[in-house]
Amino acid sequence: MAGMSDRAGLGLAEDELLPPADWGRRGGSAPGTRAVLLFGVLAAGLVLGRIWVAPGIDARALDAWATVFVAVCVQALPFLVFGVALSAAITAFVPASVWRRVLPRRPAAAVPVAGAMGAVLPGCECASVPVAGGLMARGVVPAAALTFLLAAPAINPVVLVATAVAFPGRPEMVAGRFAASLLVAVLAGWAWLLLGKGDWIRVPSRPHAHGTAGRLEAFRQAMRHDIMHAGGFLVVGAVGAATINAVVPSGWVSAVAGNPWASVLLLALLAVLMSICSEADAFVAASLSQFSTTARLTFLVVGPMVDLKLIALQAGFFGRRFAVRFVPMTFCLAVGVSALVGGLLS
Structure with a gap:
């Protein structure tokens, strides 16, 4: 009876605020x-x-491992917290009707619009995962939310400015990154719309709330759940990235830089394994001067969409069945589109 009176004091129905x-x-x-x-x-x-x-x-080697592990966590944690807070705010304070007005009703048309929305949200891939989960919880079609997830960390203003600073006098790198990343995100959204099945993805659930007190409580519940859930997967991804960075000999990287196709695949794999935040990866790509423009563009496109910490976060939020299907598809699209756009720039 006490629990029912508490809810009544907030002006909420029995099943509207508190989760099961x-x-x-x-x-x-x-x-x-x-x-x-x-x-x-x-x-x-x-x-x-x-x-x-x-x-x-x-x-x-131990010092290198510790350095990379701490760097990945320190880089990602502020953006993860930002993304979780934004996701919780979307869940608690933004009515579902807003998204029905912003996004087209047809899912196929909503996908590119969601991709374009990624250009206005500063943040890295760690922030985009919980935000995409919040969008799904508010009724946004998963294909559109996933398009936003891929586009936001790659084409937002902070990342594009960082790319311009890292490649001075080379605006084609900025344009190539923007075009290739947006195209990959849209193609991945359309592919999931056509091929994805509902039981392959676990849509995050959120309690519905009404009234100021109820919305604040829903915000608190969503923040607590997501930060505890996502933080553990971030640490798992950081451990994997640090281990790879400490184990892979640098000589192996230099040995294949002269082979065009091998260098593209190598930098694509390194982007996955190094798990560098999208706000910083352009400076790493610029330092890899022994590689071709196409290979470095591939590094910039693949990294914000497929890396170890992002894979771990996606598996945690949306389930392993989703990750084992969505990650390989995104990786193949990112490599193929990057090679195509890089060839046009060369």
Whole structure:
């Protein structure tokens, strides 16, 4: 009865504000129990690693691993928090009718419009995932939300300005990145619209709220759920990126720079594995002067759409069944379109 009176005080119906007891959970165990188990496993892993693994690791390699891990987390965390806050605000304060007015009713037409909307949101790929989830929760067709997810980190003003600064006197790199990234995002949205199935993607659920107090509570609930959920996957992606950066010898990179097709594929894979924030990747691409324009453009297009931390975040938000289908499709489109646009620029 106390719970019902609290809801009544907020002016809400029984099922309008608070999510069900298992919202955002997997399985039946309590979050505290899972946290204790996870901490125990982590502590045991650290102890075993200190005893068995640490003596065989070169200090410089360990320093490089730690540097990359911290850099990925520090770069991504502010944008992740920004994206989670924006997603929660969309969920709690923006009525679903707004999106029906902004986006065309036909899903095929909504896809390119959603891609163009990505040009106005400063943020990296970590921010775009929770925002796309918030859009889906408000009734936006998944294909359009996914188009926004791919376009926003690649064509927003901050990224384009950073690209212009990294490649002074080469406006074709800015134009090529914008055109190729937007085209990949739209093609991926249309492909998902045609080929995607509803049971392949887990649309994030959100509680509906009315009234000021109810909306604030819904905002708080969504923020708490998403930041805890996405933060863990960000750490997983950062661990993978740091491990790859510390293990892959630099000599292997230089050995294939002279082969046009091998260099394109190599930089595409490095973009996935290095997981550099989209606001900073242009400076890394500019430093790879031994590679062709097409290869460096591929690095710039693939990175914001497919990297380790983004794969982990997508799997966490939308499910593994979605990630194993959407990620390879996006990667192939990004490489193919980049090679085509890069050939036109050369």
